[in-house]
Amino acid sequence: MLQIPNEEINRLANANYSNDFIDMLRKWYDPEIHKNRDTNRLIIENIRPDNVHGVMYNYIMKHINVEGRSVLEVGCGSGQNVEAWHRAGAGKITTLDIDEFPVVLTKQRCVDLGIDNVDVMQSDFLEQEFDEKFDIINCVQVIEHVGRENQVPALAKLMSLAKKGGIVFIQLPNKSCIIDAHDSGLPFAHWLPRRIGVSYAKLFGRTPPMWDPMPYGKVRKVLEANGGEILNNIDLCSSLGEFIDYRVNKRRSLKNIIFAGIVTCLYPVLRGNTNAILPNINVIVRKLI
C-alpha cells in the first residue's frame, strides 16, 4: 500500500500547500478510506469508466498496444497514470511535474509498487528539453494549468515530442461546454470575466473558476497545425452507439440520459465533433509527420 510519510507531507505542506489540499491528498492516499471504494486512486484495481482517468485507461486498453513502447507522462500528479502505463506493459516511462509534491508522490508510488522503469523529473514541461521522442505521450488535465499564454506552445510541444506515427492523449476542460466543469460546475461561469465569474460562483457556494479552459476548436486547430490527426472525439468512445451505451447504461442518471439525447441530436450537425459540447475535451491524436 502506498504510504507517504507524515513528515514528508507536512514538510511539503508547510512549503507549498493549503491545509485543504493536504487533507484532500491524505484522503486520496489513505488506504483505509480507499479499501472499498471506487476512486481515481484505484484506477487500475477498480476503474470507474466515468472518471477522467478511467475513461482514458479504458480507451488505451482497448485500442493501443503499449507493450514495450516509450511513454512520456506530462504533469504526473499523484503518479496514477504512471502506474497505469507500467501495468499496461510500457517500456521506458518518463514523467515530470513542475511541483515537488507530485514528484515525491510518484517516486514513492514507484518504490512501493516495485516499478523500476520510470524516470521521474521535477521540471517545467515548457522549459524541459528532451533528447528523444516518444511512442506515446499522455497529458491529462494539465494544459489548463500552464497559463493562458503558454497553452498553445504546450500543445505544440506535446506534438513535437511524439515520434512519427506516435499517439498523444490529451484531456483538458472544455471552454466550449456551457458548464464550467473544472471549477464551479455552474453554467457560463468560465465565460464571464474572471471577477464576475468568481462572485457568481461564491453566490452559489461553489469553487470559483480559477484555471483557463481552452475551446475545442482552438485545441483542434493547434494539434492539426502541428502534424496531428485527431482519431477520436467522443468521450474516448469510438462511436455514437458506444457513447450512448456509456452514458445511458453504464452511467445512468437523468442528466446523462438528457445529455446523450442532446449529443445524438447534434451529432450530424457537429459531424461527429461532439468534443465541442462535452465538459472535457478528450483527444487521441496521431502524429502524421
Ligand SMILES: C[S@@+](CC[C@H](N)C(=O)[O-])C[C@H]1O[C@@H](n2cnc3c(N)ncnc32)[C@H](O)[C@@H]1O
Ligand atoms: C490536475 S493535476 C493532473 C495530474 C495528472 N496528470 C493526473 O491525470 O492525475 C495537474 C498537474 O500538472 C502539473 N503541472 C502544471 N503545470 C505544469 C508544467 N508547466 N510542467 C509540468 N507539470 C505541470 C501540476 O503540478 C499538477 O500535478
